[in-house]
Amino acid sequence: MTNVIVLGGGIVGLWTAEVLNARGHKVTVRTAVPPEATSSSAAACVITPLLPWEPDHPEFLKAWGWYRRTIAHYRNIDSNRAPHEHFLEPMPSYECGFEDGGIRYLEKGFSIKKFAHLPFTHVDIIPLKPSIFVNNHVNDRQELSFCAKFVADFCNTEVFLAWLYTELQRRGVTFQLGAVYSLDEIRAFDADVVFNCMGFNSRHVFSDDSLYYVRGQSMFVDSDNVSAPYFGIAAGHHAVFKHRRGYYLGSYFLEKEQRIRLLPQQIEYQLSIDFTRGPYAELCERLGFEIPSVDLNHIRRVNTGIRPYRLDGPRIEAEPFGKDTGSKSLRLVHNYGHGAHGWTIGYATAEDAVNIAEVKGWLQ
Numbered sequence: 355m356t357n358v359i360v361l362g363g364g365i366v367g368l369w370t371a372e373v374l375n376a377r378g379h380k381v382t383v384r385t386a387v388p389p390e391a392t393s394s395s396a397a398a399c400v401i402t403p404l405l406p407w408e409p410d411h412p413e414f415l416k417a418w419g420w421y422r423r424t425i426a427h428y429r430n431i432d433s434n435r436a437p438h439e440h441f442l443e444p445m446p447s448y449e450c451g452f453e454d455g456g457i458r459y460l461e462k463g464f465s466i467k468k469f470a471h472l473p474f475t476h477v478d479i480i481p482l483k484p485s486i487f488v489n490n491h492v493n494d495r496q497e498l499s500f501c502a503k504f505v506a507d508f509c510n511t512e513v514f515l516a517w518l519y520t521e522l523q524r525r526g527v528t529f530q531l532g533a534v535y536s537l538d539e540i541r542a543f544d545a546d547v548v549f550n551c552m553g554f555n556s557r558h559v560f561s562d563d564s565l566y567y568v569r570g571q572s573m574f575v576d577s578d579n580v581s582a583p584y585f586g587i588a589a590g591h592h593a594v595f596k597h598r599r600g601y602y603l604g605s606y607f608l609e610k611e612q613r614i615r616l617l618p619q620q621i622e623y624q625l626s627i628d629f630t631r632g633p634y635a636e637l638c639e640r641l642g643f644e645i646p647s648v649d650l651n652h653i654r655r656v657n658t659g660i661r662p663y664r665l666d667g668p669r670i671e672a673e674p675f676g677k678d679t680g681s682k683s684l685r686l687v688h689n690y691g692h693g694a695h696g697w698t699i700g701y702a703t704a705e706d707a708v709n710i711a712e713v714k715g716w717l718q
Contacts, residue, residue, distance in 0.1 A: 355380050356717045359543050361534055362551035363387065364394035365511075366696045368518050370549050370689055370704040371527050377708065379717060381526075382545070386533035386555070389519045390512065393553065396572045396659030398595050398602045399509040399697040400447060400586065401425055402472060413667045418471075420699035420706075425507065427701045441517070443584065443598060445508035448641060450482070450498040450589035458500060469502060478503045482640065488633045489625060490591040491608065498589055498633075501641065508586065509697065510599060512574070534559065537675065540684060547685045547716045549707060553662040556690045562669065565691055568661040569615060570606035571622040574654045577601065580646075587637050592629040594648070601648050603630055607694070609663070618656040664691035668699075670706050672714055685716050 356379045360371045363385025374381045389395065401424075432440040451460040458466035458479075469477040480501040489495050523529065534540060537559060540548055550556055554567045577600040586595040595602040605622045627650055635645045668691040675684040689707040692700055711717045 356546045357544065358382070358547050358549065358717075359384055359545040360549045360551055361385075361540070362392075362553060362555075362690070363389045363519075363529070364392040364551065364553060364696065365515065365518075366394075366553070366689055366692060366700040366704065367549075367551035368515070368522060369701045370551050370707060371522055372518070373701075373704045373708045374549070374717075375522065375525050375527050377712075377717070381522075382528045382530060383522075384530045384532060384534065384543075386531075386552075388531065389515050392515075393659035393661060394696060395511055395515050396570065396657035397511050397694075397697060398572065398586070398593060398604055399511050399514075400445060400595075401428070401442070401507045401509060401698050402504075417667060417695075417699060420702035423702035423705065424699050428507070428509065441509050441514050442507040443509075444505050445595070445597070446503065446505050446583070446585045447508075448480070448501040448503050448585065448587045448637070450486070450488075450501045450587070450637065452497055453499050460502065466502060469504065472504060472506075475504045475506060480641070482637075486589070486633050486636055486640075488590040488592060488629060491605075491625065492621065494591075496590045501587075501637070508584075508595065508597060510597060511697065513599070537684070540686075541675075547687065547711055549711075550686060550688045551690055553690050553692075553696075554660045556662065556688070560673075560688070562664075562691075564664050564666065565669075566610055566663055567614065568607055568609040568663045568693065570604060570608070570659045570661065570694075571618055571626070571657065572602060572604040572606075572659065573623070573626060573656045575601040575603065575648055575650070575652060576654050577649065583643065585643065587634060587641075589629070589633055589637065592626060592634070594630055594634050596646050601646070603627075603648075605629075614660070616658060616660065618658050623656060661693050661696075662691050663693035668692045668695075668703055670703050670710070672710050672716075685711070685714075687711050687716075 360383045486498045593604045603626045669688045
């Protein structure tokens, strides 16, 4: 049995701890905040391999394989649970987009051709005539001319994180609360191997100039009276998901800002409310849905999430540090930089990270 420390308590860190625990190792998760306070809990998890790469990108097939293995893991967990307790629920989703030069694009300029890589679902294009306008942010107004409708798996991130956190504790995984600021701190840990799953905070300790952050903000509205149909609508930088336990409202993908903002911002809060009351209600009516009654006077919590983004995909590799400066050597495996796809591919990258350590002989 190898003594292992996992740095980071988001979904990638918890999955890494799960894989290590299942293979018989002693695991401690060191996290700056509890799992329910991480960026992972601020997300809405729609599990699709809508990756920021074209099919001929050298990393595309690897990411596709990560997605297939991760979704299989979710389904395996659900296979042992009663249907009403399943973590995944089929979610009809409407991704609104715009046209430029005769080409249809989704949010962030992803070409509509991306949906050709979703063979598990059918995609319908619904024209929006007249167009609907949405305010993404200050001085950023976007015209939406169509919706792409498809069905994907939705996972309530709060519910799943709470379950996985409790399950890992039940299996003997230990959790320690505390931030990590230097390599010397990591070397001082009583561990044979350290797995770095700190996400964006990795750049404060390790060298990675390719890592930058993408900020998203979300709010959660609980309701005991939410009935089917359940569906999600994304338009520009906004999204609203009506699901079994209430509503998720998000304003997302604000990237490369000059200053890191860890606290919720009033402007995003107001823009989400304006979107819900305006364009979202109009889109629901256009798409044939009864306009949901979202009680914006009872928002339970507002979160800001800092996504660790790398254009070439997550960093999954070993990095041994020698006994320079008289300190003990460090066996380190990186598993971070998933950006907006930690929930989509993270279990498989955790398997790969652990496999790397096994092949190097670090795990006994």
